[in-house]
Amino acid sequence: MHRQTLLLHLLQCGESAVVVTLAGRLGFVLGGAFGIFTAGIDTNVGFDPKDPYRTPTAKEVLKDMGQRGMSYAKNFAIVGAMFSCTECLVESYRGKSDWKNSVISGCITGGAIGFRAGVKAGAIGCGGFAAFSAAIDYYLR
The missing domain is CATH 1.10.287 (Helix Hairpins)
Incomplete structure (x- = not known):
C-alpha cells in the first residue's frame, strides 16, 4: 500500500x-x-x-x-x-459504503473475540456476529 x-x-x-x-x-x-x-x-x-x-x-x-x-x-x-x-x-x-462492510466487520470482530477461546470458537464467533450484523443492517437499510 x-x-x-x-x-x-x-x-x-x-x-x-x-x-x-x-x-x-x-x-x-x-x-x-x-x-x-x-x-x-x-x-x-x-x-x-x-x-x-x-x-x-x-x-x-x-x-x-x-x-x-x-x-x-x-x-x-x-x-x-x-x-x-x-x-x-x-x-x-x-x-464503498454498503452492507458488506458491516458483515465483514462483524466477522472480524466476532472472530477476534471468539478466537481467545480457540479456533472453533473464533469461527463460530465470526459467523454469528457476521449474521447478526447482516440482519441488523438489512433491517435498518
Whole structure:
C-alpha cells in the first residue's frame, strides 16, 4: 500500500473517532443497564449451598448488581468500539459504503473475540456476529 493511501485511510478513521467513541459510550450504558437487569432477575445472588433457605441481604444483591453491571458495561463498550473501528477500516479499505462492510466487520470482530477461546470458537464467533450484523443492517437499510 502506498504511503499516501495509508495516510488517507488513517485520516478517514481519525474523522470517525467520534463514532467509535460514541459506540463505546453507548455500549457502556447499554451493557450496564443489561447487567443490572440480569443481576436483578438472577435467583442465585447470595446463594449459600449450606443454607439454601437463607434470603440474600439487600447489600449482597446491590453489590452483585453493581459488579455485573460494570462487567457487562465494559464488555459491551469494547465490542461496540471494536466493531465501529473495524467497520471504518473496512469501509476505507474497500472504498464503498454498503452492507458488506458491516458483515465483514462483524466477522472480524466476532472472530477476534471468539478466537481467545480457540479456533472453533473464533469461527463460530465470526459467523454469528457476521449474521447478526447482516440482519441488523438489512433491517435498518
